[in-house]
Amino acid sequence: MxxxxxxxxxxxxxxxxxxxxxxxxxxxxxxxxxxxxxxxxxxxxxxxxxxxxxxxxxxxxxxxxxxxxxxxxxxxxxxxxxxxxxxxxxxxxxxxxxxxxxxxxxxxxxxxxxxxxxxxxxxxxxxxxxxxxxxxxxxxxxxxxxxxxxRLLPGVVGSPESVAGDSITTGLLQHPLYTRPAEFRGMTVPEVLLSGHHAEIDRWRRRKSLERTLEHRPDLLSTASLTNDDRRYLAG
Ligand code: ADE
The missing domain is CATH 3.40.1280.10 (SPOUT methyltransferase, trefoil knot domain)
Structure with a gap:
């Protein structure tokens, strides 16, 4: 390019x-x-x-x-x-x-x-x-x-998944991210992320994305592709 x-x-x-x-x-x-x-x-x-x-x-x-x-x-x-x-x-x-x-x-x-x-x-x-x-x-x-x-060009960003899963590209804001240490100045990493349960982790991330989008960019929710589960959670 x-x-x-x-x-x-x-x-x-x-x-x-x-x-x-x-x-x-x-x-x-x-x-x-x-x-x-x-x-x-x-x-x-x-x-x-x-x-x-x-x-x-x-x-x-x-x-x-x-x-x-x-x-x-x-x-x-x-x-x-x-x-x-x-x-x-x-x-x-x-x-x-x-x-x-x-x-x-x-x-x-x-x-x-x-x-x-x-x-x-x-x-x-x-x-x-x-x-x-x-x-x-x-x-x-x-x-x-x-x-x-x-950053969208092939081979520029290490993993294509990180581009495909981008905030906004998915239609929603990104979920929170954490790295080590698991505890820092009394602030801890959510337990679920340490659990190794991938389905649970995906569910938690999706919900955090929905919460953040609702709080900061509710306008995006009208065009994001939402599942029935997402809609129930947002209505919740
Ligand atoms: N030049 C000055 N302000 C600008 C903006 N918001 N976007 C693009 N070009 C600009």
């Missing part, structure tokens, strides 16, 4: 992607991250990539010419071109899965007050927001997209 990132701040991508699972995926050649500096495609001595808004208003707007030229110089085939923007479609695990099935994706990082609408119209195929809050720029959202897509 190849990620093409178009940004005014390429230095933002230098360190954050150089540790743990994403770094290993790069080293193994499972992913490539090509970062293009939009400012390299400006034509004045100051490298001007933004300008005032037509119609007035606070905040600068990213100019279309350097972004189009950066895209034309670095992108070839018809690939999804994401624009990171709070005005986009919300990033969900379903969208992440869809993106992971593409051999390459491009991500244009918006910055300042936003980008000239012609970038959204004529270049981006997929405006994406990572949540209902506003960040200073689209670089962190781009890294989040790269991270979430990378």
């Amino acid at each position: 190849r990620f093409h990132v178009l940004t005014l701040f390429p230095e933002a991508f230098a360190q954050p992607l150089q540790f743990s699972i994403v770094a290993r995926a790069v080293q193994r050649g499972q992913i490539n991250i090509d970062v293009a500096d939009i400012r390299d495609y400006t034509h004045d001595a100051h490298g001007t990539a933004d300008d005032y808004q037509f119609g007035g208003g606070h905040g600068m707007v990213m100019k279309p010419e350097p972004v189009f030229e950066a895209a034309e110089a670095t992108l070839s085939a018809q690939i999804p071109v994401i624009l990171t923007t709070p005005q986009g479609e919300l990033l969900t695990q379903k969208l992440v899965e869809e993106l992971a099935s593409s051999p390459a994706i491009a991500i244009i990082c918006g910055h300042y007050a936003g980008v000239d609408e012609r970038i959204a119209e004529g270049l981006a195929t997929r405006p994406v927001s990572i949540g209902d809050y506003v960040l200073t720029g689209g670089e962190l959202p781009a890294m989040i997209i790269i991270d979430a897509v990378t």
